[in-house]
Amino acid sequence: MTHDPAPLTVGFDLDMTLIDTAPGIRTVLRVLGAELGIDFPVEEMTAALGPPLDLMLEPHLPAAAIPAAGDRFRELYPSHAIDSVPLLPGAFEAIAAVRERAGKVVVVTGKYAPNARLHLDHLGLDVDVLEGWVWGAGKADALRREGASAYVGDHVHDVEGALAAGVASVSVLTGGCSREELLAAGTHAVLDDLRAFPSWLEGHGR
CATH class of the missing domain: 1.10.150 (DNA polymerase; domain 1)
Known part of the structure; x- marks a missing residue:
């Protein structure tokens, strides 16, 4: 008897990953x-x-x-801090890439959730689940609960959260951490920004 694979779920950090706060x-x-x-x-x-x-x-x-x-x-x-904050390059396309695969989008952020929600609504980001006020390894609980297979962030502590959850860590260079710092933290992939994420997702899980 074959089992259908679990539906795709991807977690994203918010600040400096999806938006320039x-x-x-x-x-x-x-x-x-x-x-x-x-x-x-x-x-x-x-x-x-x-x-x-x-x-x-x-x-x-x-x-x-x-x-x-x-x-x-x-x-x-x-x-x-809402009107002045733009999307980072590739944010819409990254979420769309998950949607094209009938996937679920989960935002897991250290930001106060009501303020994070204001950003998502203002910028029209299509997100299924928002988990706020979690940091570092504390992000793992939400990622596991939602069945994520990858977590995309910009900080070494986002890598920590992904690894604690046992999911693929994807890092972007749009925050304050360098490629070397992110690789040393154990990330599985480093992208210049989210414009490269759809190509990464093509190979995820193969």
Whole structure:
């Protein structure tokens, strides 16, 4: 008796994989800094997006002030960081490539889920499942639950999540991590950007 293969499910990171959130995050950090009387080094802070907001703020604020600052960042975000954030090259095509194979698209991101949803809706990205506020190996639970066979990200910690889930790790160079860093972390494939993803997907699972 033969069994039909499991349907294709591909997970994607959001920030710097599908969308360029750096401009929006820089704006929010400037507004937050003005409220707090702190001149955040926003270029440095957004050079390699991916880690949770608390870790981004940690070097610049007392520990006791971080939770409230994080809450305020998330409150400011919808007004300052949605309209200015574009899709990265190949994002629509990457999702379409999964759809052409009757596949499911899962976004697994460290971003606060309601704000991630605003980006997806604003840019018209066709996504089946959104899992927010998960980071590194913590992404594995969602990937396993949804039956993903690959996870696409831009950061070494996205590689960590894919490997923890036991799925193919595909990395793009649109974030702050280099090809060498991503390969050293154990990724299975490095693409310049998502425009190369449909070709990679052609060979996935063969």
